[in-house]
């Protein structure tokens with residue numbers, strides 16, 4: 001497969017600043033079709049600002065973001081799952097997932113509901129979930145419903161900001177598996193911000209580290225973890241990093 005030749009996300013010379021506070025400078029990043037890329041970095045290193053610039057919610061101060069070979073602001077085939085899920089509390093799960101199909105794709109409600117039901121089932125929600133309101137859902141169900149909504153329009157690229165934050169370890173592991181299933185089923189490219197080392201070990205093909213205002217390294221987990229940088233060493237070889245690595249090794253051996 002020729003997947004490494006054409007990046008589906010290509011960022012060159014990106015700069016973002018708030019007044020005199022420079023968040024990104026000369027940031028380059030390539031993400032390839034079909035991969036799950038995990039973006040890590042210290043708190044405040046600029047992961048969310050980067051995501052917002054890639055999906056077109058923030059205009060960078062300099063540089064270029066190209067998605068699917070086009071300027072970011074001309075591309076609509078992206079799905080985004082923000083950290084807090086952001087479902088409309090006054091709408092049922094079905095209405096939440098159908099909304100983009102009605103508002104963005106212009107479908108009639110009946111047809112939108114049919115597609116929405118398929119997407120909801122795909123995310124592993126129980127049969128009665130479409131009629132529930134967000135307040136009736138567990139944390140894991142909210143994430144799944146939000147995922148169903150971000151998949152409603154059949155995106156090529158899915159962006160997620162800390163999808164497993166707030167989930168218990170079993171729920172988080174199940175969500176990691178779901179992400180891989182969805183990626184395989186739709187040939188999606190996934191860009192995810194995470195602090196979750198288990199997600200990095202089980203679900204991500206490559207890991208990008210945001211540090212010193214740029215992407216310091218973007219490679220397979222083994223290579224990233226071997227990078228000679230104090231933050232990377234502390235992150236991957238601290239007690240939590242070692243535990244996640246051990247768990248992932250055991251999983252592979254089973």
Ligand SMILES: Nc1ncnc2c1ncn2[C@@H]1O[C@H](COP(=O)(O)OP(=O)(O)OP(=O)(O)O)[C@@H](O)[C@H]1O
Pocket residue numbers: 018023041042043044045046047048049050
């Ligand atoms: N609208 C804004 N106005 C001013 N500063 C901002 C704004 N948005 C983000 N910043 C600053 O940009 C920097 C990067 O923020 P960002 O939210 O991207 O960090 P992060 O890596 O996602 O952090 P965390 O892991 O804690 O979520 C921070 O110093 C933040 O204060």
